[in-house]
Amino acid sequence: MGAFVNGSAGLCLAVLALACSDGEVTQPIPFNHNIHVSKNGLACEDCHEQVFTGPSAGLPRVSVCMGCHDSDITTSQAAAPHIETIRRHSKEGTEIPWVNLYTLPHHVYYSHRRHAKIAGIACATCHGDIGKSETPPRLPIERTLDMWNCIDCHRERGVDNDCAWCHR
């Protein structure tokens, strides 16, 4: 009941947020998850290196990209300018300026390590088929990021819902 009330409120907010947003977020490189994950068999943690060790999963460092793209691993003409961008950043010693899709509110503590490593929840459980997307995703997860979604999932798995575990 609470989830319904809060979920619907959250949904309205999410819809509003989407409606008010500019639409597509433009990433510096139109990253194609599908090629990397499905075709080349990369796991999430191969690029999002901190998912098992820290609160935030992290965005790939340019050295991670260069690990493969240093050599001519891809022959795609469409990808060529983007590979150039990666190599340029690497040479200049700067990171690729990925645009963060979502920042958790300040009063919430969410840890990827806690959920992905300690609880052993698969990435796809929350992030869905993001590995199959061919353009950069617009949303980090396909559900509303609402406290009650977290609470419901906790309740399903029999995890304590104390305020102190997530709020600070």
Added chain:
Amino acid sequence: MPRWGMVIDLDRCTGCQACSIACRTENNVPACGDRNAWKGRAIFWNKVVAVRMDGHGETAHGPHGAAAAHSRPRFRFLPMPCMHCERPPCTMVCPVRATTKNVEGIVMQVPSRCIGCRLCQAACPYSRRYFNWQEVSFPGDLGQALNPDVALRTLGVIEKCTFCIHRFQKVREQARAEDREIREGEYVTACVQACPARARTFGDLDNPSHAVAKLAQSPRAFRLLHELGTGPQVVYLHEGSWQDDSGLPVRDLLSKEKEDHG
């Protein structure tokens, strides 16, 4: 299940207030300005209260005797964090469950839900809860030194000592990742860490190996306002009676009423 508590040795406390400053820095406590401080709106999650020990107490038997008692006022310092009571009056009265008692003994405060009715502030017998009467401000360079692990509060909500819950969350996660219990000394609050006189100890009151548990059993131990039945988890150590010989509770500092009554 650990039960987090603190022991404060009043015989060691020098009144330096390092604990108050450490707490404010650690928890992004805002400044309130001159005028608001004058109105009693300064926020000190951990507050060191200076208490004048009247002549009938320990000073009467000291080296200078009763005659000098009034001419040389003696002070004791009473550092007061939130007591994290076992039966907190504040959690009972909160209309929106913005403050709740955690299973491990911490009384949590969630300012993002608080509506600012101040019932909890009125209910707390120790007055350890602070309302943001003014806009949140960090004058000068204080804004550069904010702790990213602690959320900023807005005006109009209540905040209070949380036993540095953000530190607890990280330590707990690390312990879970390594599949072990939290070790003594791993999780300490900022005030305990900062005390130069080592007057403060923090740990699991239910774990006999923790120093806190041993100190809480000391014959010098007492709890503030014990008779109210709140069951505070902050234990004070003090040689001799906390009350003076007349049996009355500690007197107000420079209280006019007490001067009238002698």
Added chain:
Amino acid sequence: MADRDAFTYFRPLIHTSWGSLALLALSAAGAAWYFFGAFYLQFFHGHQLTGQGTHGAMWGSMVANIVQLIGVSHVGIAISATVRILKLRRYQQLARVAELVTLVSLTAAVCNIAGDVGRPDRFLTNVIKNGNYTGPFVWSASVITNYLVGSCVYLYLAMRRDIYLCSCVLPRRRWLYRILSLGYTDTPEERENHERTVWWCAVIILPIMVSVHSVYGWVFGLNSGRPGWFNPFQAPYFVLGAIVTGFSGVIVITALVRRVYKWEEFFPNRMFKGLGIFLGFVTLLYLYFLFSEVLTGVYTAPEAERGVLHDLLFGRFATIAWAATVGGMVVPFFILFVQGANPRICSMRVVVAAALPIFIAMWCWRYLITVPSFFHSHVPYRLAEYAPTLFDWSLVVATYSFGVFFYLSLVKLLPVLEIPEKFKPACPARPPRITLGERRRWGALKRVSIGATLATGAGLIAAGIASRHRVEIPAPAIWISGIVCLWTIPLQACLLPGFPSAGRVRAHMARMEPGLLRAPRPAATAVGLTECAASPATIEYWIDEQFGASRGIRRRPEIRGIG
């Protein structure tokens, strides 16, 4: 209805003087300042605009004002309900004046509560979504909603006939009163129905009234850590204070209303004399409670309690306390006693002269209950002195300004006086033409509807209470919606067309024509009459009068004896 009578009863609705308009404008400006100050200035700049502080007084003049207004709201409905239940005909006209006072002061109190909390934007939503059943604030939300909705229903049903009469008498605003009266037709059945329903509402509302101010007593009385507050006495003490405040407030407002609209015949001096006697009695009772509190505090009380009482009697609050008690309560009590005991004194002005200081003194005592305890904390803090700032006072005054604006608007819109039954409009509204058969069906539907509402409401309340521990379920919202659901029952009872039961028909017929039922008769409904000793003409006339113009009735062939 004679024109002169109409004018008297409807005077505020017909004629608005320039003075009224000026007062309306001025009070609207004051109300606007309240909303601006409380919900804009305080919201963006914080409560630092007031004089309160954490190590000082956490609650101040605004909380005192809230308690005062909640107290005033009580007595409106209490007077109205008591007058109805005890059939005090002499005070009947006081009823609606008082009911409007309830509505206005309760609204003002809720606005004050919203203005006193730090985050009024989260105030209602968080209490509804995440309400904690142990919190006195949630109890307050529940009982205030109960009382407010109940008062509105009670007020509306009691006023419905008068609104209908307004629609007949006032051509320019006929459209408004037609909508408001919701199809009321002045048939004896409807009048009786309304009387009965309103009587039951009155009976139910009286205990609710007690609950509302008891909760405010408990807001203070359950705090063990505040000397001077922690006291089981607080609930009855606050209820008594509410009665004193309310009666004094209603006396003053009634006097004003009588004076402005020249309603001396409806509010005679004898009425004020009686009200004055009662006010004197409850003031004496309040002084007795006060004396008991003071005695307990100074006799052998613990240090902190003794400190609070000493502060009140001889310390920084002494001036207000003594002025309020002696000047504001003891002296007025004697005035009221003398005017009550002396048969030669029968004056409205004397009673008002006593009631106004009592009202102000009660505000002062609300303040004195709220503030002094903060200055006797168990822990030796250094505390800042508290004095309400200009902003604080402006908000208090602006709240009363809002009250004046709202009350004046209601007086200008709604009929304040109860128009006696003997007055009937020259062109009454025709009851709708529906057949007896349709009436029976509506009647059955009505019974089902009320039964279903009862079950739903009770079920919601039970569900809410049962789920109070579950944090994910908004239990207070559920039981409050159950309460609101139950309050639609009186509305359904009066608004939906019904069909009287056999027993009621017989009772009505016995009242109208006592001889009718002398002969033993078989059980009969109004339409299934088998054999009657009474004359057909009489029964026919009654049916017509009850169920509408005879033109619209399709006579059922089973009614024998009527041709």
